[in-house]
Amino acid sequence: MVPVTGPGNRLDPWINAYASRARGMTASEIRALFAVASRPEVVSLAGGMPYVSALNLDALADTVSDLVRNQGAYALQYGSGQGDITLRDQIGEVMAEVGINAHPDDIVVTTGSQMALDLVTRVFCDPGDAVFVEAPSYVGALGVFRAYECTVIHVPMDDQGLQPGALDEAITAARLRGLRPKMIYTIPSFHNPAGITQGPARRHEILSVAQRNGLLLLEDDPYGLLGFDDVGFGDKPPRAIRADDADGVVYLGSFSKTIASGLRVGWAVAPHGVREKLVLAAEAAVLCPSNYAQMTISSYLSTQPWRQQIKVFTETYRERRDALLNALDQHMPVGTTWTTPAGGFYSWLTLPEGLDATAMLPRAIAALVAYVPGTGFYVDGSGRQHMRLSYCYPEPDRITEGVRRLAGVIEDELQLSHTFGTSHTLTRPEGPATPAPDLQ
Amino acid sequence: MVPVTGPGNRLDPWINAYASRARGMTASEIRALFAVASRPEVVSLAGGMPYVSALNLDALADTVSDLVRNQGAYALQYGSGQGDITLRDQIGEVMAEVGINAHPDDIVVTTGSQMALDLVTRVFCDPGDAVFVEAPSYVGALGVFRAYECTVIHVPMDDQGLQPGALDEAITAARLRGLRPKMIYTIPSFHNPAGITQGPARRHEILSVAQRNGLLLLEDDPYGLLGFDDVGFGDKPPRAIRADDADGVVYLGSFSKTIASGLRVGWAVAPHGVREKLVLAAEAAVLCPSNYAQMTISSYLSTQPWRQQIKVFTETYRERRDALLNALDQHMPVGTTWTTPAGGFYSWLTLPEGLDATAMLPRAIAALVAYVPGTGFYVDGSGRQHMRLSYCYPEPDRITEGVRRLAGVIEDELQLSHTFGTSHTLTRPEGPATPAPDLQ
Numbered sequence: 001m002v003p004v005t006g007p008g009n010r011l012d013p014w015i016n017a018y019a020s021r022a023r024g025m026t027a028s029e030i031r032a033l034f035a036v037a038s039r040p041e042v043v044s045l046a047g048g049m050p051y052v053s054a055l056n057l058d059a060l061a062d063t064v065s066d067l068v069r070n071q072g073a074y075a076l077q078y079g080s081g082q083g084d085i086t087l088r089d090q091i092g093e094v095m096a097e098v099g100i101n102a103h104p105d106d107i108v109v110t111t112g113s114q115m116a117l118d119l120v121t122r123v124f125c126d127p128g129d130a131v132f133v134e135a136p137s138y139v140g141a142l143g144v145f146r147a148y149e150c151t152v153i154h155v156p157m158d159d160q161g162l163q164p165g166a167l168d169e170a171i172t173a174a175r176l177r178g179l180r181p182k183m184i185y186t187i188p189s190f191h192n193p194a195g196i197t198q199g200p201a202r203r204h205e206i207l208s209v210a211q212r213n214g215l216l217l218l219e220d221d222p223y224g225l226l227g228f229d230d231v232g233f234g235d236k237p238p239r240a241i242r243a244d245d246a247d248g249v250v251y252l253g254s255f256s257k258t259i260a261s262g263l264r265v266g267w268a269v270a271p272h273g274v275r276e277k278l279v280l281a282a283e284a285a286v287l288c289p290s291n292y293a294q295m296t297i298s299s300y301l302s303t304q305p306w307r308q309q310i311k312v313f314t315e316t317y318r319e320r321r322d323a324l325l326n327a328l329d330q331h332m333p334v335g336t337t338w339t340t341p342a343g344g345f346y347s348w349l350t351l352p353e354g355l356d357a358t359a360m361l362p363r364a365i366a367a368l369v370a371y372v373p374g375t376g377f378y379v380d381g382s383g384r385q386h387m388r389l390s391y392c393y394p395e396p397d398r399i400t401e402g403v404r405r406l407a408g409v410i411e412d413e414l415q416l417s418h419t420f421g422t423s424h425t426l427t428r429p430e431g432p433a434t435p436a437p438d439l440q
Numbered sequence: 441m442v443p444v445t446g447p448g449n450r451l452d453p454w455i456n457a458y459a460s461r462a463r464g465m466t467a468s469e470i471r472a473l474f475a476v477a478s479r480p481e482v483v484s485l486a487g488g489m490p491y492v493s494a495l496n497l498d499a500l501a502d503t504v505s506d507l508v509r510n511q512g513a514y515a516l517q518y519g520s521g522q523g524d525i526t527l528r529d530q531i532g533e534v535m536a537e538v539g540i541n542a543h544p545d546d547i548v549v550t551t552g553s554q555m556a557l558d559l560v561t562r563v564f565c566d567p568g569d570a571v572f573v574e575a576p577s578y579v580g581a582l583g584v585f586r587a588y589e590c591t592v593i594h595v596p597m598d599d600q601g602l603q604p605g606a607l608d609e610a611i612t613a614a615r616l617r618g619l620r621p622k623m624i625y626t627i628p629s630f631h632n633p634a635g636i637t638q639g640p641a642r643r644h645e646i647l648s649v650a651q652r653n654g655l656l657l658l659e660d661d662p663y664g665l666l667g668f669d670d671v672g673f674g675d676k677p678p679r680a681i682r683a684d685d686a687d688g689v690v691y692l693g694s695f696s697k698t699i700a701s702g703l704r705v706g707w708a709v710a711p712h713g714v715r716e717k718l719v720l721a722a723e724a725a726v727l728c729p730s731n732y733a734q735m736t737i738s739s740y741l742s743t744q745p746w747r748q749q750i751k752v753f754t755e756t757y758r759e760r761r762d763a764l765l766n767a768l769d770q771h772m773p774v775g776t777t778w779t780t781p782a783g784g785f786y787s788w789l790t791l792p793e794g795l796d797a798t799a800m801l802p803r804a805i806a807a808l809v810a811y812v813p814g815t816g817f818y819v820d821g822s823g824r825q826h827m828r829l830s831y832c833y834p835e836p837d838r839i840t841e842g843v844r845r846l847a848g849v850i851e852d853e854l855q856l857s858h859t860f861g862t863s864h865t866l867t868r869p870e871g872p873a874t875p876a877p878d879l880q
Contacts, residue, residue: 014714112726264551284587
């Protein structure tokens with residue numbers, strides 16, 4: 001065989017035939033470590049897997065059985081590229097919880113909200129276009145932006161999340177550099193990985209920056225209904241930014257954390273013209289979302305007490321969050337800090353000066369505890385002093401044990417650091433790794 | 441709001457902010473017609489929907505119920521980006537039917553094989569790269585190639601399918617034009633829309649052309665197990681081209697036509713290095729395929745008589761194919777010709793000289809019969825004299841009635857044409873419409 005642009009190598013004869021966008025597609029170096037970390041004796045504070053065992057599986061089994069038996073000819077058939085109309089109506093009800101009043105026509109159902117992220121980027125971003133994201137930001141979003149060869153610009157956060165002043169400056173600076181700013185990507189509620197939530201005033205400020213600069217605001221909200229504490233919205237879930245601007249915001253929602261991630265059902269709400277493009281892009285990508293998964297969700301929503309189920313999930317995660325925070329308070333050495341999440345799945349931990357979370361990971365796994373090093377949440381190699389701790393999946397006593405082990409590893413690193421100087425680093429910086437699904 | 445590149449219009453303020461690739465994303469003009477055509481009084485020979493009602497829905501309902509009840513914690517959770525390992529093993533068994541011997545490591549499960557098409561193109565094609573396809577070719581593939589801004593080059597078919605000599609010449613001509621040839625896309629068995637199958641010799645010739653030119657061969661095989669007649673492979677399904685070259689072919693398979701399209705489960709088999717890229721691209725696109733849909737298929741394959749079910753489907757489609765061919769023989773005016781499919785879902789009809797299938801469509805729908813005009817299967821506006829007739833979904837007597845109506849419309853057109861010259865055409869040529877899912 002004579003490959004397209006001269007022979008490749010024995011490992012991959014097609015190496016010279018790939019598209020330019022595929023050159024950046026490389027597996028994260030830490031993947032191999034996580035293969036080890038999935039052994040049951042390791043406490044994993046790494047994965048963002050929802051605790052789906054809290055669902056009423058018997059009730060769901062009956063629902064699905066009825067669905068296939070009575071509506072199989074529809075549920076097992078191709079469907080609309082935009083998604084099932086009954087489900088889109090129900091998604092409207094779900095979004096009312098975060099203050100959004102959207103017409104079912106403006107909703108596009110996708111194979112998880114990850115696909116909605118992919119489609120929005122596909123529709124808006126040419127190679128090189130600038131996308132503004134939090135520092136740190138969601139691994140899966142960075143993976144999408146990289147796949148479309150965007151220029152990703154991190155903007156600092158404070159305890160209210162993305163900083164509007166810094167955002168405005170970053171946009172201006174990007175324009176001065178000759179870049180074409182395209183969109184602002186933000187997770188306002190219970191941020192992944194930072195565990196921070198934007199209050200009402202901050203949301204308005206961010207929206208103003210977007211509007212003033214004529215940029216699309218891409219609001220990603222998978223955790224919005226999983227809040228524990230009041231963050232300025234009383235006893236209601238945080239009000240979505242989209243609730244205050246239907247023309248300038250694309251809102252992404254998901255059933256992955258409120259029902260089940262294995263169904264892969266998410267959605268986008270978009271201004272009318274954008275929605276049209278998203279549907280056409282979705283049809284090219286997958287023809288249509290699964291009727292089977294959509295109807296499963298739809299039947300679940302119409303026959304099961306879903307609001308009550310979300311309360312069960314929330315109480316489960318609150319208890320685990322408390323276990324994490326208590327254990328951190330009790331065990332972590334001086335100089336270690338972390339965020340206090342008011343909802344969602346994650347706390348963001350900062351190591352004492354001089355320590356390196358990426359370099360430390362093999363030793364943590366040897367001590368039977370795993371986390372995601374901060375570098376994965378940046379495109380530029382920053383984040384070495386940070387790690388993301390997930391409390392969503394392990395039972396509370398396992399979380400406590402995991403933190404105890406982790407604190408021991410950090411203590412040892414501090415000792416080493418005091419004795420020999422700064423800790424070892426891996427030879428290459430861990431970049432914006434293409435995400436492994438269980439590490440989102 | 442001040443949109444990115446100056447104000448858009450009232451219909452879409454974002455019109456100037458889209459990526460270059462989104463400019464070609466426009467809905468097909470015939471969509472509106474098909475909305476009318478979905479009324480029950482219209483016989484639709486348009487859609488490529490499998491007849492899923494032939495499944496044993498009670499058995500499937502029990503299978504799914506057991507799955508959720510007993511393995512819910514896994515089936516409802518995030519999974520591997522490459523797909524469930526048990527299912528990948530089973531896919532190996534399914535592919536053995538078409539002569540493929542593949543390791544589960546080389547299989548990537550996708551959200552329908554449409555997504556596999558999207559991922560392969562994403563990984564290989566830069567804007568402008570040349571892709572060689574049959575004339576006519578699958579609407580959904582043309583939609584993907586257009587989304588990635590490929591240069592699509594149609595190559596003529598004869599009664600053995602894609603012509604190797606013409607293919608070779610087209611590749612040479614493209615290189616002379618300064619294009620960068622990237623891949624050959626073919627549907628060797630029971631072609632959509634042409635209803636033609638490549639015999640064993642033709643397959644070898646096509647593979648040779650690909651190998652000699654160092655081009656990837658993308659073999660799309662959704663219908664391979666749905667054959668009625670011997671097309672040179674004895675009583676076995678047509679042997680896949682991939683069976684004879686593991687390094688140069690990416691093979692796409694699907695459960696949409698052998699089990700159920702609404703599950704959205706397909707797959708790609710690729711050379712090792714390509715497979716790695718596909719998994720990374722898949723993770724960026726959707727994180728992971730649905731464990732729920734995958735496990736449903738996996739349970740079905742391990743508990744239900746799937747080979748026997750495929751026989752039931754095949755017999756159903758054979759009966760409908762016969763109904764179509766008989767009715768065409770009986771009713772069509774002289775000068776009309778069509779292909780005789782030996783399997784799959786489609787026959788490709790050529791109208792008498794001077795008639796235009798696109799222009800005729802509104803009149804056909806008024807006469808309560810629908811088809812897909814040939815223009816949708818070309819990127820260059822050709823195909824006006826052709827239409828695709830699907831026999832997969834309507835009952836045989838409906839097919840007969842549909843053909844009778846269609847023949848009446850063609851007779852009337854011939855009358856008009858003899859009286860007033862060539863028939864009216866729509867104002868714009870119907871391009872490679874972004875596919876509507878029910879018209880694949």
